[in-house]
Every structure is written in C-alpha cells, then in structure tokens.
Amino acid sequence: VEEGGITSHAAIAGINLGKPVIVGVENALSILRDGQLITMDTVRGLIYRGAARVL
Numbered sequence: 538v539e540e541g542g543i544t545s546h547a548a549i550a551g552i553n554l555g556k557p558v559i560v561g562v563e564n565a566l567s568i569l570r571d572g573q574l575i576t577m578d579t580v581r582g583l584i585y586r587g588a589a590r591v592l
Contacts, residue, residue, distance in 0.1 A: 539565050559584060 551558035576589035
C-alpha cells in the first residue's frame, strides 16, 4: 500500500487476517507488477524482488 500507516484500513484488515503488511511504500504500484514474486521483511519494512535465499 503506497499510502497510509499501521492504523490504515488496509493494515488493520491484513493484520486481522494474519497476513504480513507493509504500508507507506512510495511508488509501489509503479515498481511492482501484479503477480510478481516478492519477499517481504516486515520487521525492517523492506520489500525485495524475487525470492530470498534462505541461509
């Protein structure tokens, strides 16, 4: 979600559904494509293209 914060409707809905949530990502809709594989680091608030290597 490009706009909003942790108290936004999208964030609350995702959290209540047990889904990882990162909000306030500038230009997310112009950088990421529908169906694109990403890896989310919700602790740091980072999004990476593709699958992360598991160490």
